[in-house]
Amino acid sequence: MIRPLTLSFFLLAAIATTALPTTAPAQTTKPVPWVIAPNIGYGYDAHFKTWQYQMGTNNAGDLFKGAKKVPKNTLFFLGANGQLYMRTGPFLDGDGSFKFGPS
Numbered sequence: 001m002i003r004p005l006t007l008s009f010f011l012l013a014a015i016a017t018t019a020l021p022t023t024a025p026a027q028t029t030k031p032v033p034w035v036i037a038p039n040i041g042y043g044y045d046a047h048f049k050t051w052q053y054q055m056g057t058n059n060a061g062d063l064f065k066g067a068k069k070v071p072k073n074t075l076f077f078l079g080a081n082g083q084l085y086m087r088t089g090p091f092l093d094g095d096g097s098f099k100f101g102p103s
Helices: 007-019 060-064
Strands: 040-044 050-054 074-078 084-088
Touching: none
Parallel strands: none
Antiparallel strands: 040 050, 074 084
16 A cells, blocks of 8 residues: 655655666766656655655545645755755756756
């Protein structure tokens, strides 16, 4: 049985899902948008593992209780300790380059 989780949690988990299996080479190509699909829930558990769940509509009301929208200009990232973080605010420089990228 899938426990209802907040939408913010699902979005954070989706980011972790796409970030964990990749390496972090210097950014030389243009960033690619994530694909977050409807009716799919993304989980990030206490053991730093990510999960993907097919969602139904029979308990959608419970899912949205306590859920919050993710603000625009939000950056999600994994710390060196494996913890998932989010930071709101601009993350691009005026020229469109990533503010926190390699120097």
